[in-house]
Amino acid sequence: MNMEPILSVRGLCMDFGGIRALDKLDLRIRAGEIAALIGPNGAGKTTFFNCLTGIYTPTAGELLLAPPGQPSRRLNGLKPNRVTEAGLARTFQNIRLFPGMTVLENVLIGRHCRTKAKILGAILRDPRTRREERENVDIGMALLKKVGLAHMADEVAKNLPYGAQRRLEIARALATEPLLLLLDEPAAGMNPQETQELISLIRSIRAEGLSILLIEHDMKLVMSLSDYIFVVDYGRKIAEGVPEEVRINPVVIKAYLGEEVDYA
């Protein structure tokens, strides 16, 4: 496995008024690995994603993205769309699809930042625009096939069952051609069979060379899927390591005390 970090976070802090939601967070994600970010409710995991993707501007700290073979880039202060262009794509904890658009259209929105058609092109439908649109639809359909939603391409997104909506969010994120995929509780609300399918989906995405960072409460999933785990509590990193280390780390067990942890 490649040991170069694709994302380095140094001393990341995020304050909401007087509340420090993230406190000097440091982490590195290596290219091609599946990393997990875990922690009790309200630990600041989603806040971390929001800082990373430009939805919040961090109070302090540094976010560096190092695409393989390219100079690294600071992500601080970039607008969310720039971050996506730079190669980070995410899903949301509380699903944020475009409910009134079709499944395929949702994925096509993900293609927006990788395509160019302007107003004039849209009106005239010149060969270049038509080709781009055709390629987009092909890419979109291929992604839908991959997440098992191809047969529902023309269905309006809000009519999809919950698990399918989560998979559509992944397809939409993949459509932006990311280097690093951020998944916020992708298995939430899924039944065991759906979770199993999700695990193989995430593995197949990694097999294509993407790096993945996922937030998850389902310990079984986290332990079986991730190469490396970061544990946060009250906005602070309290532990990190490979699953075997984290599983027996007393600090982690203490943080989770009171919650029923299922270390299967």
Added chain:
Amino acid sequence: MNVITIKNFRNALVTALWFMFLTFPIMVIKVNTTENLIVWRWHNLLYVGATAFTASLLTALYRQYRDRKRSQQQQEEGTSRVSWNERFFNTPAIARPVCALGALFFLVFPLLFSTYQVNIMTTALMYVVLGLGLNIVVGVAGLLNLGYVAFYAVGAYTYALLNMHYGVGFWVALPLGGIMAALFGILLGFPVLRLRGDYLAIVTLGFGEIILLVLKNWSEFSQGPGGISNISRPGLFNIQLSMEATLNYQYYLTIAMVLLTIFVINRLQNSRIGRALFALREDEIACQAMGIDKTTIKLTAFALGATWAGLAGVFFAAKNAYINPDSFTFLESAMILCIVVLGGMGSILGVIIGALVLILLPEYLRAFSDYRMLAFGAILVSMMIFRPQGIVANIRQSYRSSKDGAP
């Protein structure tokens, strides 16, 4: 089975009492100021109460009926219902002849009807263009704009002033009017980038008022409330046209304009830009997270919408040969918004129907003109209750690539 429960009954009673209470001052008390008399019209109270009571019960019954039908349908199909317009467009055997007939009707309209009717129809068609333009902003991008008429005014005044000072003709002024309006659209767009919903509505409302006040008060520039007259009508290769021929010519020009608008907007909606606009309405944060630049796309929405208002404004100035600020009041914005909402947000066919209904009906129901506003309000309120998606619900395009064929 439809049943009226005690609860429905009680609700109806409360509604009736409320209505009686609220309408009491206007329906019951009548003050005769000349004789200093107060007439108490108690019988009116009875009518109000009875009407409100029945209406409330009927609404409750209708709701029961609708809910039952919905749950039945969901059980049968498992998925969402197919709207009437989707069925209509998916059956070429019906859709084609209907469209052909419609086209033929509009084509021969001036031959069949008087110049008066042609004139009204031309006006209605201009509102179709306005409605379609506002539809981009409100219906597609979901940005509530209550000052849309300002762009209409910009277009009209661009032509009127250029014509008055420099003798610029209609055909040159047409694109200029569109461009000017688009620039004003961007001008309005910048300060409201961060606003949404009600706040956006209020600022756009203010923008409309500012433009109106400028036009009214800056007399050296716009000739003030007196307006600008003797604006040239659209020319046709320097041929002198009779009055009737001019009207017919304008009618066909407007038809061409409507066709162009439909063509362009239809293509835009099903393009990369159109999808981004629609996504903006659906979820702004997800939109940005998917790599869409919110600033650009919002400004695009404002500019695109404003362009059509500008073009329509030039048409308006040319058609009337006279404009003054009174044509561009808030009422006009409200009217265009009604067209979009009534017709169906985001639906081209809906907006066309909405414009024709809202502009033509009042013209043909002049006898009831006293009740026009009342009917307007009633129609809109009942639309909101019974068919919030408008007359024609928006349907999403299905994209199919050559490769995959049928699933």
